Amino acid sequence: MESNGTQFKSGLKDGIPIGLGYLAVSFTFGIMASGAGLNTWQAVVMSFTNLTSAGQFAALGIIQAGAPFAEMAVAQLIINLRYCLMSCSLSQKLKAGLPFFHRFLISYGVTDEIFGVSVCRPGMLSPFYSYGLMCVAVPGWTLGTLLGAISGDLLPARLLSALNVALYGMFLAVVIPPAKGNRILTCVILVSMVLSWLFTRIPALNHISSGFKIIILTILIAGAAAILFPLKEEQADEP
Incomplete structure (x- = not known):
């Protein structure tokens, strides 16, 4: 040892x-x-x-x-x-x-x-x-x-x-590689982008603070993905 x-x-x-x-x-x-x-x-x-x-x-x-x-x-x-x-x-x-x-x-x-x-x-x-x-x-x-x-x-x-553009480059570098081989993850990312945009456009939602927007979207999107597309046990154990 x-x-x-x-x-x-x-x-x-x-x-x-x-x-x-x-x-x-x-x-x-x-x-x-x-x-x-x-x-x-x-x-x-x-x-x-x-x-x-x-x-x-x-x-x-x-x-x-x-x-x-x-x-x-x-x-x-x-x-x-x-x-x-x-x-x-x-x-x-x-x-x-x-x-x-x-x-x-x-x-x-x-x-x-x-x-x-x-x-x-x-x-x-x-x-x-x-x-x-x-x-x-x-x-x-x-x-x-x-x-x-x-x-x-x-x-x-x-x-x-x-x-400041480097920040967005970092996010793209984190998101794009795993999304390439996973259609479900790609759909989740696209849905996240669309809903985030809607939160800035819909009058009833654009007054919500940025912190609660993150909370709401994270719970809704991640929760829906977990319910609709649960990982099988062997997938969850993969590194």
Whole structure:
């Protein structure tokens, strides 16, 4: 069995691509946070304590809209609920007698990418391997935010506007590959786009705040897809 130090070094090595990817994406978040009125350290603390790109980007819109804290809390709960499922899955790879403080620290670093790397690692998951991943991924996400927030105060408005396009490029890079081979997922994405557009056009709906729009659409679309197109057990178990 590998020692704790070896596990930690393996985590550092496997976490390098994650950290570099986070650096690029969080740079855009830092720019947008600056544009939303957050100062540099508010943006950095937000990234360091959350580690959730979708939740953080959605939070900026809610902050700009001046929505109440309750709306922010519900929106974050819905958007980040997937991390509960990921944590449950990872818990099956941990030793039964692992102390609570290890489980607690590992849970802080559960993100889509860290989960993907961790769940594919053969054998039981060592907490020190997870710490290695986090020691690269978390600084990458936080440092990128810092650089983006600083750039938001220094770069010209036209250049910042151009850099904001990177956010949409990231979303396309996440959505398009899995949608290519899955007609159901493609339909769900298209329905999401149409309903989001209708929410901006229908008079009775366009007054709903951005936070509650996210909550309503997420529950309606994801719930309908789960009921109409449930995954078979063997599909759900695939990585």
